[in-house]
Amino acid sequence: MKVLRRPGLIVMAGLLAVALLLSEYWLLQAGVAQRDAERYSMWGTYSLNSLTIRLNAALDYATVLAEPSNGDPQGFSTVALARISASATHPNSPFNGVALLAQVPAPQRSAFEAAINGPIQVLRNRHLIPSPSKPEYFPVISYLPDDASGFPRGQDLGALAGWEQSLNHAQHTGMPVLVAHRISDTNASRLYIVVPIAQKPRFLLFNLDLERLLFMSLPDGSPFQSRLRLLVWAKINNQQPLLLLDSRPEQGRPADAPTASLTTTIGDMSLQFGTYHLTTPGILPLDDNDVGILSLTAIALLLLFALLFTLARRNTQFRTQLAAQKLQLAQNNQLLRQQIAERIASEHARTQSEMRQNAILQASADAIMLADHDGTITHVNPAAARLIGQPAESLPGLSIGALFPELYDNSKQDFSVIAANFEGMPFESQLIRNDTSKLPTELSLSQVTLPDDQFYLIVCRDISLRKEQEAALIRLKNSLAEQVEMQSRQLAALLDASPLAMAYIVGRNIKQVNHAFLELFDCDEVRAINFTTRQFYQSDEQYERTGRLLYHLLNEGKVVTTELRLQTGRGKLIWVRLHGKALNPAVPGLGTIWVYQDFSAERAAEEALRTAKELAEESSRSKTEFLANMSHELRTPMHAILGFAEMGQSKTEQGGQEKIQQYFKRILSSGNRLLSLLNDLLDLAKMEVGRMEYKLVDDDLARHLHEVCDELTGMAESSDIRIETDIEPQPLIACFDSVRIGQVMRNLLTNAIKFSPPASRILVDARIVQNAGYPVVQVRVIDQGPGIPANELESIFDKFIQSSSTKTGAGGTGLGLAICREIVHAHQGEIRADNTPEGGAQLCFTFPLRPRHPL
Structure with a gap:
């Protein structure tokens, strides 16, 4: 009986050991899966934050590119657009195209279409057709580079869904906005940044390279890139969210909740971000700690199996000792699990902190440095090392004051006191580079406080190009001011010496006049200079019509001559003969010179002669017609009187009283009619002399x-x-x-x-x-x-x-x-x-x- 029980006990112990090992392995697998999900959730959060930072950085970069440059003082042109396109589409740029838009009210549509040599169009059924009448249009002036992803010239982007509201919002607020556009007949979408140009009815439109932003936002390393899926939606008004970006478009739309999500507003557009952990089928590999736990458990089970085998041989004499060993083994196992769990939590927290810092440092295009509480550099990113001109590994341990004089601890005071003076606001400083040269930079210093750490974040931007542009702009401004002053004095002398009324006009605003002009229009110089010429026109319609008829001829280099009836400063109407010439037809902004000649007396004489002629002709025609009618009216009754009198005379000898009475009745009727005509003439004569x-x-x-x-x-x-x-x-x-x-x-x-x-x-x-x-x-x-x-x-x-x-x-x-x-x-x-x-x-x-x- 004892021989049979020993093999059964051994088999049962073996089965229990296998079941325990499998349970332990399942628990460890669940722990690995949970840590894996937490790790990818952390990387998903990092990717969302990184993408948000890059979108905001793209807005800032677009705003900087949209600032007026010294090469285009009158506003953005196609030449300036080409320069901006070259800056905006370099390999590390977030943009793959840039366009120049115009804001065109309905009255200016014809002038704009003539300027671009084409109509304003809208897209209907994948075909461009002329745009219907609207109060306002937002057509494309130019798009670079000229490829299939761009908009054609003249297309009205205000006709696209939701664009007109976003463009008007950008114009009113002066801030850049994000605009989404779904490509017709596809599920693909594009995202654009629209930046209003200050004081100009124009916009710069930047086409965001979403794939490049996505690639730069996902963490490095094949496991993360292959098992992390990122999606971005745009929430426009109350419509269904529009999918803008999907790192795995070949897969179906996920139905489960994202592992990490973020909803924020960028550029006046509500964006919703989400990341999904793509699970990998099969068994996940255990890390060293899990393998150690599983090994210890297996060893413990083997020991237990050996003890059971020994106890089976020795039977009950070692039962008490076996129970004590099992208890000790369980206690040791529990203590070991606690130690392992504490170690895993500590390593996980430290790994998260290090990964977050390294990800921020490595991904940023700006130079970023981390310094501890006493101002010693602890970490730098590659951009900072390139800016300093020194390897990144040689910079930790160096004082931040050795690079930036403003942060130098000259009085041996605590670095936190120095940092407090600059914290929270950007300031300019000279970076002392490795070759002892000084580079103008803009610094942003922020204090970062963590539960177990405290350090300073310094963001450095190279502003040497901006400084050079500012200096060049100042020199150009001074040079232009001198030239303008000299030309103004020459023009003033020329105008004052002329006996004819002359004016220098820019954009239909009077810039300079001579004394003859002030006398002709009877106005003061204070009420003329820098005022529009509208004050000398009788109506807005006359003012607009004259501008449309004359200014396109001036821009063609022609000398314009016309005659207009204008009004003086006191409201007197005069006839003026105008002669105009543009200073430089290729540059309409330079203005025009106008000469005015008063010919009111000549015109008045012509009008008087014409009026007198018309009155004479009308009077002659009326009198001729009257005489013709009157001759007929007088002749008719007179013929009747004479005729019937002659007939009465010839019939008197023959008798026939009834016939004779009829003749005299008609004579009487014709006489009365003749009398009525004469009475009308007499009445009219009395009325004209006022004697009625x-x-x-x-x-x-x-x-x-x-x-x-x-x-x-x-x-x-x-x-x-x-x-x-x-x-x-x-x-x-x-x-x-x-x-x-x-x-x-x-x-x-x-x-x-x-x-x-x-x-x-x-x-x-x-x-x-x-x-x-x-x-x-x-x-x-x-x-x-x-x-x-x-x-x-x-x-x-x-x-x-x-x-x-x-x-x-x-x-x-x-x-x-x-x-x-x-x-x-x-x-x-x-x-x-x-x-x-x-x-x-x-x-x-x-x-x-x-x-x-x-x-």
Whole structure:
């Protein structure tokens, strides 16, 4: 029985040992996986911070490149863009292209398209088409380098989704912004930096090289680069986040949460960063500590197995000793685990601190140095070693004051006191290099405090190029100031010596004038110099139109001559002949010289002669037409009188009283017509010399209107026309001359009968209405005839003028309505003609119920 139990106990112990080893190995594997995840999470955080730093550095670099240079004082040009492109697209630059944009209001679109020799366009269905009308455009002036990734010249980037808002924000704030753009028909996106140019309606657009930023932001070393995935999204308004960057685009979109994430705002754009740990299938290798633990456990299990085997042989006599050994072994194992865990935590913290510092130092393009509390250099990055001109390994242990005189401890005081004077703000210093030369630099000193450490971070930037540019700019400024002063004195002497009015104008702003100019425009020099020429134009439309017509000719080098009607400083209008010439057509900013010659007297004489000629021709035409009409009108009744008188004479001997009565009736009718014509001529003559007399008395206007209508009813019925009246109130008492008002009504009603078609009606309407709170009598005569041409509604009341609709055989001298107007005006009233919607004419006259002032 004992022989059988010993092999079973050994087998059971072996199985337990194997199970224990496997459990231990599984626990160690879980620990390795957890540390691996923590390590990649730390590297992911580092990569996100590094990418954020590089994006901010790219914004700063773009802002520096967008500063105006001494080579382009008037604003950025294509030449300046080429220089900026060369600086922005070097191998270590974060950019792979740069563009110059313009801000073009709608009124300036034509001028801009002429300047770029092409239209402003938008992208529709992968084709460029002319841009529709908009209040404002943001077209591309030029893009360098000229490759497939750039924008074509003239493309309106304001038409892209979200661009116009970002461009206006950059213009208003003066700060650079980030703008994202998804390429049509692809999932790829691009990220741009837009920098407004100070005091110019222009922008610089930098195309960020996202792949280069990604490569520089990921940690060095194949394990990290192969198992770390970085993604960047842009959050634009409330839209779906736009994927900008993916280090593993060939893999699908991750569904799990990122191991490290960061959300920040850069360049007015909300960016979301995330890193993912790409797990590697298979078993992870154990480190030395884990192998040691596993080995110790295996040894302990072997010892335990040996003890069990020994105990199996010795049976129960060693059971107490075995229990004591097992207890001791468990205690030792626990103590060993605690020691190993403490050692791993310490090494992990130290590794994280060292990796963070080394990553910052190695990745930065700026020179970075770390110094301890007493100012001794402890670490430098490669950029700092290159700037100093000394190997990086020889710099630790050197005092920071040996490199920068401002940080030199001259009074043996504590370095923290010196650092406190410069901490938190950039300052300039001379770097003493390895060859004893001095390099102008800009330093930023910051104190870094960690739980177990405290040190100083010094960031150094080379500003020698900026210093040289500043010095060159000062020299150029002084030289230009001297040249401008000399040319100004020469121009002033030339202008003052000229008897003609002359002005030097830059950008339509007056820069210099002579005494003759001030006398011509009657203004003070204080109100002229540095003021726009708009003050001498009558309207904004005239000012803009003159600029469009003349300035493109000036820019072509031509001498411009034109005549304009301008106003002086006191508002007097004068005619001026202008002669203009650009100083240098290739450089419009240099301005133009203008000569002004007043020819107002000559122009006034021409206008007077032309007006007199037109009046004479019009008077001659009217009188000729009047005489022709009057001759016809007088000849017709005279022929009738003579003809019927001759017929009456020849028929007298034959008898026939009815026939003779008919002849004399027609003689009487023609005589009355001739008398009416003569009366019109006499009335007109009296009115022109002011000898027409009026007898204004209170009378019933309704009665007189009915009498005139009854009088002309026979004439109307002969043409199958009926006359209707609508008069209220009855009686209608007013103050008027009944004879003259009756003459007006007969004339209006006779004209209406002449031009009304058969089987039509004429309405005479009279009533009292209010005009500006004053009671007036309104009388209307409405017919159903052809109406009056719209362009003759006023002229038919002029003397000797007839409507074109009367030249069809109705006859007339053109005096009737002119006499009617004079009579109505004498009653302090008004008369007018209109057309009714149904097609007839309506003649209406009004006069006060009581005269407003004595005649």
